[in-house]
Amino acid sequence: MQNILFGLIAGSVLAVATSGFALLRNTERFLHIAHGQFMALGAFLGIVLAGPLGVVPAMVVSVLLVSALGVVSGIVLFDPVKEQGANVMLFTSVGLAFVIYAVMIAVFGTQLRVYDVQLGDARDLGPVSIAPGEVVLLLLAALVITGLWLLLSRTSIGRDIRAVASNRELAQVRGVAINRVTRTVWALSSGLAAIGGIMMGVLGSVTTELGWTNILLILAAAVLGGMGNILGVIGAALALGIVMDVSALVIDTSYRPIVAFTILILVLLVKPEGLFSFQKRREVTA
Amino acid sequence: MSVSFLVTIATLALVFSMGSMLLNVESSWGGMWDLGIAGQIAVGAYTYALLTGPPDSAVPGFDLPILAGMIGAAVVVGVVSTVIGWPALRLRGEYFLITTFAFAEILRQLIVIRKDVTGGTFGITSVKKPFAETFTFEAYPYVMLGLTLVLALVVWALCTRLGNSAYGLTLRAARDNEALAQSMGTSISAIRISTYAAVGAMCGFFVAPAYVWFLGALVPSIFVSSLTFTIWTGLVIGGLGSKAGPLLGALVLTIGSEMIRLVEVSPEHAQIISAFHPLLVGLLLIGVLRWRPGGLISERTSFTRSRARLASASATSETDRTPSAQTGSL
Amino acid sequence: MSTDDISLEIAGVSKFYGGVTALGDVTMSVDGRGITALIGPNGAGKTTLFNVISGFGGGYEGSISFDGTELTRLKPHQVARTGVVRTFQTPVGFRTLTVAENLMIALTGDRLDKPWAPFLHWREDRRRMLAARREADALLDQSGIGRLRDAFMADLSPGDLKLIEIVRQLALKPRMLLLDEPAAAMAVDQIATLSQLIKGIVANGVGVLVIDHNLGFVLELADRVHVLESGRVIASGTPDEIGADAKVREIYLGSEESADVA
Numbered sequence: 001m002q003n004i005l006f007g008l009i010a011g012s013v014l015a016v017a018t019s020g021f022a023l024l025r026n027t028e029r030f031l032h033i034a035h036g037q038f039m040a041l042g043a044f045l046g047i048v049l050a051g052p053l054g055v056v057p058a059m060v061v062s063v064l065l066v067s068a069l070g071v072v073s074g075i076v077l078f079d080p081v082k083e084q085g086a087n088v089m090l091f092t093s094v095g096l097a098f099v100i101y102a103v104m105i106a107v108f109g110t111q112l113r114v115y116d117v118q119l120g121d122a123r124d125l126g127p128v129s130i131a132p133g134e135v136v137l138l139l140l141a142a143l144v145i146t147g148l149w150l151l152l153s154r155t156s157i158g159r160d161i162r163a164v165a166s167n168r169e170l171a172q173v174r175g176v177a178i179n180r181v182t183r184t185v186w187a188l189s190s191g192l193a194a195i196g197g198i199m200m201g202v203l204g205s206v207t208t209e210l211g212w213t214n215i216l217l218i219l220a221a222a223v224l225g226g227m228g229n230i231l232g233v234i235g236a237a238l239a240l241g242i243v244m245d246v247s248a249l250v251i252d253t254s255y256r257p258i259v260a261f262t263i264l265i266l267v268l269l270v271k272p273e274g275l276f277s278f279q280k281r282r283e284v285t286a
Numbered sequence: 287m288s289v290s291f292l293v294t295i296a297t298l299a300l301v302f303s304m305g306s307m308l309l310n311v312e313s314s315w316g317g318m319w320d321l322g323i324a325g326q327i328a329v330g331a332y333t334y335a336l337l338t339g340p341p342d343s344a345v346p347g348f349d350l351p352i353l354a355g356m357i358g359a360a361v362v363v364g365v366v367s368t369v370i371g372w373p374a375l376r377l378r379g380e381y382f383l384i385t386t387f388a389f390a391e392i393l394r395q396l397i398v399i400r401k402d403v404t405g406g407t408f409g410i411t412s413v414k415k416p417f418a419e420t421f422t423f424e425a426y427p428y429v430m431l432g433l434t435l436v437l438a439l440v441v442w443a444l445c446t447r448l449g450n451s452a453y454g455l456t457l458r459a460a461r462d463n464e465a466l467a468q469s470m471g472t473s474i475s476a477i478r479i480s481t482y483a484a485v486g487a488m489c490g491f492f493v494a495p496a497y498v499w500f501l502g503a504l505v506p507s508i509f510v511s512s513l514t515f516t517i518w519t520g521l522v523i524g525g526l527g528s529k530a531g532p533l534l535g536a537l538v539l540t541i542g543s544e545m546i547r548l549v550e551v552s553p554e555h556a557q558i559i560s561a562f563h564p565l566l567v568g569l570l571l572i573g574v575l576r577w578r579p580g581g582l583i584s585e586r587t588s589f590t591r592s593r594a595r596l597a598s599a600s601a602t603s604e605t606d607r608t609p610s611a612q613t614g615s616l
Numbered sequence: 617m618s619t620d621d622i623s624l625e626i627a628g629v630s631k632f633y634g635g636v637t638a639l640g641d642v643t644m645s646v647d648g649r650g651i652t653a654l655i656g657p658n659g660a661g662k663t664t665l666f667n668v669i670s671g672f673g674g675g676y677e678g679s680i681s682f683d684g685t686e687l688t689r690l691k692p693h694q695v696a697r698t699g700v701v702r703t704f705q706t707p708v709g710f711r712t713l714t715v716a717e718n719l720m721i722a723l724t725g726d727r728l729d730k731p732w733a734p735f736l737h738w739r740e741d742r743r744r745m746l747a748a749r750r751e752a753d754a755l756l757d758q759s760g761i762g763r764l765r766d767a768f769m770a771d772l773s774p775g776d777l778k779l780i781e782i783v784r785q786l787a788l789k790p791r792m793l794l795l796d797e798p799a800a801a802m803a804v805d806q807i808a809t810l811s812q813l814i815k816g817i818v819a820n821g822v823g824v825l826v827i828d829h830n831l832g833f834v835l836e837l838a839d840r841v842h843v844l845e846s847g848r849v850i851a852s853g854t855p856d857e858i859g860a861d862a863k864v865r866e867i868y869l870g871s872e873e874s875a876d877v878a
Contacts, residue, residue: 031380081576086380087319088575091522094515095575098568106561212511216391219384258395261388268381269373444735451734451741452724452748455713459721462710469692470722470788477729484731527712585712586768593714597766600749 001127003245009134011241012141013203015234017196017214018221019148020189022233025222026165027185028078030089034097035193036215041100042066042194043201043210047113055117063194070190071183079182097211104208113206115198137199144195145234148188152230157184217257220264291548293427297500299540300431300438304493306520306532307438307445312485314527314585315454317461318375318478321383321514325390326486328509329366330359330494332397332404335504338414345405352416352495360491366393367486371479390514397506409505413498434496438533441492446529450592457481512564519567523574527585534582542566622648622683624669624700624792624825629678631664631847638664639676640847648683648792648823651814653834653855655827656844657867662827663705665844666794670702671695682792699791703798707781709769715780716765719752720745722787752787758816759783760809775806782813786822793817795826799833807833831868835859843867 021035045062053061073096081088119133152158157180163171164181172178197210221240225233243263244256251259305323312318338355339347350358374385397404404410421429448454460467460474468474498504516539524535543563574581624646631639639661646652654662667673669680671692680687685698709718724744727733734741756762761779769777778798785793795814799807807830814837818824828834835841835855843851843864851861858864 031383077572077576084575084579088579090380090383091518092572092575094518095568095571098512098515098564098571100568102561102563102565102568105564106558109557110560216388220388223381223384252399255395255399258392258399261392264388265373265385268377268385447734448731450745452720452728452745453731453733453741455717455720455724455745456729459710459713459718462712463708466704466708466710467721469696471693471696471726472721472729480730480732593717593766596745596749597716599746600753 002129003249004242005128005130007242007245008238009138009203009241010245011238012138012145013196013199014214014217014221014241015237016141016144016192016199018218018225018233018237019145019230020192020196021218022222022225022230023161023165023185023192024189026230027161027168027181028074028082028089029168030078030086030093031219032093032189033090033215034073034093034100034211035189035218036211036213037097037100037104038066038070038190038193038211039197039200039214040104040206040208040211041069042197043206044104044108044113045194046198046201047115047206048108050116055115059198062198063191066194067187067191070186070193073190074182074186097215101208101211108208110208113201115202115206117202119202133202137202140195141199144192148192148230151188157181161185217260220260224264224267290427293431295541295544297427297431297434298544299537300434301493301496301500302517302520302540303533303536304438304441304496305489305517306524306536307441308485308488308493309517309521310527310532311445311448312481314521315449315457315461316478316481318482319383320386320482321511321518322370322386322388322390322393323489323517324509324511324513325386325393326363326367326489327494327497327513328390328393328397328506330363330490331498331504331509332410333362333490334359334495334498335410335413336403339410340412340414343410343412344408345403345410352414355414356491356495359494360487363490363494364483364487368479368483371482371486375475375478375482387511387514390509390511394506394509397509404506405504407506409503411503413502413504415499415502430499434500437492437496441488442530442533444488449529449589453477512567515571516563516567519571521581523570523581525581525583525585525588528581528583528588531581531583531588538582539567539570542570622791622823624648624682624823625680626665626669627679629665629668629676629680631661631668631673631676637847639668642678642844642847642849644842644849644852646792646823646825647840649818649821650839651818651824651826651837653826653828653838653841654844655829655831655834655841655858659846660844661847662844663796664847666702666796666827669695670700670794696788696790699789700794701785701788701790701792702794703778703781703785703796705796705800707774707777709777709780709784711770712768714766714768715756715761715772716749716752718769718780719755719784719787720748722784723748723751755783755787759786759813775802778802779806779810779813782810782817786817790822792823792825795824795828797828798826799828799830811837 017035017039021032024032024035042062045065046059049058049061077092077096078089081092117133119131122129122131152162160171160176160181161184163174163176164178200210200214217240221237222233224240225236240260240263244260247259248256305327309320309323313320334355336345336347337350337358338352339345339349341347341349370386370389374382374389377385398406401407416433417429418426456467456472457477460472460477464474501508517536520536520539521532522535523538524533525531543566546559546562549559626642626644626646629639629642630637642661642665654665656662664673668676669687671687671690671694682698682700687695687698687700690698710721728737728741728744753762753765756765759779761776761783764772764776764780769780772780778800782793782795782798798810802810811833814824814826826834826838835858838855841853841855841858842849843858845867851858851864853861
């Protein structure tokens with residue numbers, strides 16, 4: 001039972017990060033490998049800026065900075081190669097990932113860093129024990145995801161985003177402000193990455209490898225969730241987190257990522273559209 | 287700038303170039319964008335090291351001769367690639383990308399976990415290198431370079447032969463228009479899985495051992511996605527789908543990113559040096575894709591000579607045929 | 617000789633999409649010699665019939681056979697092997713390859729399409745490549761487009777692509793060729809080459825079934841015409857008979873097809 005809770009916490013952090021990834025994939029239609037590096041960058045900035053700014057303001061500023069970086073990348077790097085297709089955009093994202101990774105190593109160094117945040121002592125709450133910090137994280141994740149859902153379903157920009165996600169060409173013909181949608185999606189996606197990175201940093205530690213270790217899990221959650229469906233992606237992330245932690249009861253913990261990827265591959269073979277998708281899988285290739 | 291330093295860079299560049307040339311066959315000509323090549327090289331490297339390693343070291347090996355190790359690595363990687371390829375190739379496009387990416391990481395994690403077999407994160411520290419006893423310590427890097435050069439040229443010749451053959455033509459046709467190739471009698475799944483397995487086997491025979499000889503020791507952290515993307519960047523720079531391009535591209539990339547080590551810096555700045563390789567890979571990847579996506583040599587240019595040769599061979603046999611008819615009548 | 621009896625028999629073929637009858641009890645006998653045309657307004661079911669015959673059609677009722685061989689429910693590459701070959705409306709072909717190479721795919725034969733073949737069967741591979749190239753060149757010359765042999769498919773005009781589509785499928789040595797809108801988007805001089813090409817094909821004993829909206833082109837070529845409307849055959853006969861048929865005129869008068877009559 002305790003493991004399920006741990007899985008839920010890890011899964012909700014993964015869900016926050018993956019929802020940003022899925023948002024970008026649905027509207028811009030490519031796999032943004034650098035998303036992991038955006039997470040890592042968010043995590044690092046949150047720590048490094050905490051000195052001058054204080055812990056919480058640093059987190060806010062970090063999210064804003066990473067969002068801005070996302071928008072700028074979209075304009076400068078990705079829009080110009082869009083017509084070359086999804087494979088080129090993917091490798092451009094890989095290139096950006098390496099550049100960010102290199103800059104982080106050069107500026108922040110390779111040692112481990114931790115957040116100056118106390119999660120508090122674990123208290124018993126029925127069958128499980130949980131620390132107040134962990135509760136805050138869970139609530140924050142729920143808040144962020146709810147906010148995202150409300151934005152997508154209740155606002156006009158959200159409606160535009162969904163229109164572009166379901167049929168970009170048609171949306172363009174119908175007069176949707178594509179550029180505005182693109183900028184917004186980049187900002188949201190990068191911001192979500194930063195939030196996910198910060199949460200991950202608070203739960204554990206931050207190194208320059210954070211981006212690479214997480215991108216595969218994000219890919220797995222996105223694919224399992226059916227990509228076309230943000231809620232599905234969130235559900236898949238939670239499920240993955242829980243399965244990985246529950247499996248630690250029966251298998252060695254070092255096998256955790258293997259469990260995740262094996263599930264991914266098995267699901268892809270059986271139901272390529274993902275576990276929760278209700279629409280036919282759309283492929284994104286050059 | 288010492289000569290031995292240049293020799294080392296050149297050797298590493300040649301190892302990566304073999305990876306890029308083989309990746310080209312399956313990814314550019316075959317249309318299978320494989321993000322898991324580091325995993326296949328990892329399997330080959332560990333198989334070679336374990337087959338040829340001394341039985342009395344911390345990670346015991348079978349002490350087989352070097353050639354046996356190379357063949358063994360080829361067979362094992364070929365089999366593993368077939369096993370991975372069979373499910374992976376049922377998926378299209380981005381799903382294939384993700385699956386190969388995932389498989390590479392699974393393989394690497396398995397290597398870390400099974401430390402009884404592989405030495406875990408500490409890895410394998412002694413590897414059998416060819417001609418190690420016959421040459422002096424100073425001379426050996428040159429031997430290494432010569433050997434790797436020979437291997438790279440062999441790989442280049444093999445890939446070129448593949449490209450010019452009926453198989454190569456069918457492979458590229460299947461990449462261009464799968465449905466049409468099928469309706470003309472080609473089994474897409476057969477050609478793809480055989481290609482994926484063959485490329486894997488060749489990585490196991492050539493790339494993995496050469497990399498192991500170069501490194502002198504093996505740890506799992508070498509075979510992270512960064513290796514895959516380095517090999518990809520060499521290919522992109524050199525020109526997707528070309529024959530000599532991947533060789534050139536890998537040379538340019540490796541030499542470029544290693545030359546930075548010549549710059550003398552104080553220890554605090556050492557991490558800037560280690561950041562240089564990923565920085566260069568990233569910038570080159572972004573830049574080439576944006577401004578010269580065809581790379582140094584385009585696929586079309588690469589096949590010009592072989593096409594011309596076939597065309598003229600065809601024409602010379604026509605001297606005893608009646609001249610070409612005008613419009614239509616058969 | 618019994619080859620006079622070769623025909624493509626379509627019997628009682630019906631296909632439904634949801635509530636729509638794409639094909640309704642279509643029955644016709646297409647002569648294995650000569651040129652048969654299939655005309656009708658947009659949405660009449662002509663391409664659907666082609667898809668059904670060539671194995672791309674999914675589920676349908678009825679039966680189809682060619683020269684006694686049952687084609688019903690065969691897969692596309694199996695249909696092609698019986699000698700019934702089709703062309704595609706959008707004739708993209710293999711874009712990065714040359715015209716000659718596009719034909720060579722049909723001519724290199726089996727057994728060589730594995731990665732070990734260029735090494736284990738070195739000489740045979742080289743021999744077959746050269747033979748395939750020669751055959752491709754000959755076929756292109758005979759079809760009047762020899763000058764295009766080393767051009768890249770990606771560089772060619774739609775009209776040239778359509779011609780090559782036909783010639784390439786000819787390289788498969790079909791006994792019956794299904795041409796799907798061969799004259800669409802072609803310039804007048806290209807249509808002339810096309811007509812010559814088709815006449816040449818037929819003179820070689822290959823049967824042709826052609827769909828096109830260009831009535832002038834099609835009626836001038838055909839020996840026999842079938843007219844489809846809303847999935848049903850409403851008229852069959854010689855081009856003159858069809859041209860004079862009141863029902864047919866009614867369908868075409870006032871629709872955009874009548875403007876296509878050359």
